[in-house]
Amino acid sequence: MxxxxxxxxxxxxxxxxxxxxxxxxxxxxxxxxxxxxxDAVFVADSSAQCSRDAACWAFIYARFDDFIFGRYPDPERWRVVIGLLLPVILFLGTFVTASKYKIKYALSCLFICPIVSFIFFYGGIFSLEIVDTRLWGGLFLTIVIASSSIAFALPIGIILALGRRSSYPVISILSITFIEVSRSIPMITVLFVASIMFPFFVPEGVEVDKLLRTIIAVTLFAGAYMAEVIRGGLQAVPKGQYEASTAMGHGYWQVFGLVILPQALKISIPGIVNLFIGFFKDTTLVLVIGLFDLLNMVSTTTADPEWFGYAIEGYIFVGFVFFVFCFSMGTYSKKLEKKLSDKINK
Known part of the structure; x- marks a missing residue:
């Protein structure tokens, strides 16, 4: 200080x-x-108790559930809470468990949690009522799109980065083409193609859920950017690491899986987290294709005659929520980077 x-x-x-x-x-x-x-009003039964000359946070209080769950049915919202808490609990488990269980918790959080959470969100089995994805919204939908896209973009980025460096011309050219084309197109264009144009290219009668199309589009788009970040990390690994690993008799996948990738990912942590934060904020673009994420829910509720004219409070709330998530990701990445550096130095 x-x-x-x-x-x-x-x-x-x-x-x-x-x-x-x-x-x-x-x-x-x-x-x-x-x-x-x-001068602000924090709790009120209606907007009549608020003043136009001061903030009316009662608007946030009154519509808080809508901002979090969107149009998800009230009696079923407990499923959303469980589905969101499950990966958080498993993620926190990586901090308090023994080292040999950390990988199991991490893999469960990455591969098992999305399936279990989707079952809770959508329903259809175990006597859970089906809730159509058109009713998903609010912060819940923002988290679903962001977390799904980010989780799957990382392995796609690794594959594309390795493909770009491949000695096989076909694999290298395909990887480079996909990366460069994806990076040359605005994300909003990708969303329009996935939402509006994609149905024209599938056989008649075949329907793919709009939310699923959006997640796939954002995932592939993020994967192309992720590939370049990871490629930078791969190039930063000293050539001697390749030679030493090869001299020990390791094959291609052992060299990259056990020696090169762990070092490259550690080097790439700042860039990876920067992409995570950027794409988490870019999820707000889904409002242009009619998905009611947090920002769209706030914009919609401000048109309610009961709370008309209190958009500023709503947008401040959105900004605060995004700040909390992005600041948390940035802080965690710094601690993770320092922890990995200390382990390597030892």
Missing amino acids: REFFKNLISSPSNIILSLFWILLLSIVLPPFIQWAVL
Whole structure:
């Protein structure tokens, strides 16, 4: 902390910048605190109890369930809670269990949890009522799209990165083509193709769920970017590591699976997490194809005559939620990177 304050006055330019920010904050913060906290209404039965001159957080309180679950049926929302908590519990288990169980917890979280969670979300078996994906929405839908796309984009990115470096021309050309084409197209175009144009290319009578098409499109799109991040990590691994592993008699998959990839992924952690954060925020683009994610739910509820005119509070809430998720991912990645560096140094 002392070093921080020392840097604020370490040079004439830093002194000027520090004074500028102090002046700016002194102008902006007092009226904002007055609007957002001191004069704000936090609990109210209706918007009539709110003032237009102050924040009405009662709007968030009144529509909180809609922001979290979307149009998911009220009596079935316990399934969403269980389906979301299950991977979180298994993920936290990797911190408190012995080392030999950490991989099992991680693999369960990656491969088993999505299947079990989808059963809870969608239903259809074990006496669970079917809830169509058109009713999924809110933060719940944002988490489903982001987590599914991110989880499957990582292995796809690894495969594409290895394919791009392959000595077989066909594999290399196909990987390069897919990566470069995907990186040259805006994500919103990919979503339009998956949602609107894809049905024209399938046989009549064949229907693929819109949410599934969206997840596949985002996953493939993210996988192309992930491939380039991982390729950078592979190139950063010293050539001697390849030679030493080959000299020990390891085959191709042993060289990459046991020696090269662990080092490359450790090097790539900052870039991977940066992509995770970017694509988590980009999930808001699904509103253009009619999926009611968190941002779209807030936009929709602000059109309610009962709460018309309180969009600012809703968008501040969305920004706060995204900040919490993105900040948490960034903080965890720094701790993971430091932990892996300490292990390698030992």
